[in-house]
Amino acid sequence: xRSYTKYxxxxxxxxxxxVNITAEVEKAVGQSGVREGLCxxxxxxxxxxxxxxxxxxxxxxxxxxWLEWLAPFDPSPERYHHNRSGEDNGDAHHKRQVMGREVVVxxxxxxxxxxxxxxxxxxxxxxxxxxxxxxxxxxx
Numbered sequence: 001x002r003s004y005t006k007y008x009x010x011x012x013x014x015x016x017x018x019v020n021i022t023a024e025v026e027k028a029v030g031q032s033g034v035r036e037g038l039c040x041x042x043x044x045x046x047x048x049x050x051x052x053x054x055x056x057x058x059x060x061x062x063x064x065x066w067l068e069w070l071a072p073f074d075p076s077p078e079r080y081h082h083n084r085s086g087e088d089n090g091d092a093h094h095k096r097q098v099m100g101r102e103v104v105v106x107x108x109x110x111x112x113x114x115x116x117x118x119x120x121x122x123x124x125x126x127x128x129x130x131x132x133x134x135x136x137x138x139x140x
Contacts, residue, residue: 004032004137010048012127015073016095018060019122021050021133025105026112028135035110037139041120042102045131047092049099049123052114067095067125092126099123107139 006028008021021041029039043050053059071094077083080090103120106113122133 001138001140002032002034002037004028004034006031006135008122008133008135010122010124010131010133011129012122012124012131014124014127015092016064016067017124017127018063019124020055020119021122022055022112022119025120025135029107029110029112029137032137034107034137034139037107037137039105039107039112040102040134040136040138041105042134042136043096043122043131044134047089047096047124047126048131048133049096049125050102050133051099051121051123052103052105052118053121054117055119055121063099067098070098071095089126095125096123099125107137 008024012019025039025041041050071091073091075083075088082090082093
């Protein structure tokens with residue numbers, strides 16, 4: 001069995017943004033030499049997410065509005081007890097929990113085996129500082 005690891009460096013200037021990382025993941029799969037296996041893509045920070053969905057701007061705007069409705073940004077310690085620690089990102093932890101930590105995609109014949117319209121996104125909920133995304137490809 002083969003294993004290949006790659007890290008993507010992410011610095012998103014916006015507090016909340018979605019970045020299509022499909023091309024970078026496809027490149028890593030190609031570099032891995034794995035023909036049949038699995039590809040894990042993981043946001044390595046507790047205020048970021050990796051998810052799969054359509055690359056449609058209206059959907060992304062809907063996500064932003066919905067997440068803000070569920071967990072509005074509020075730096076005060078009244079809404080989020082986490083902010084009592086001196087942080088201002090209590091909302092970002094909740095948004096990450098909803099959107100998920102990672103995805104796993106099958107690798108078939110050396111390529112990501114997606115359904116129609118599927119793309120991989122990095123979701124940032126507390127931007128403005130460097131973060132990493134792990135890509136781990138395993139298989140034969």
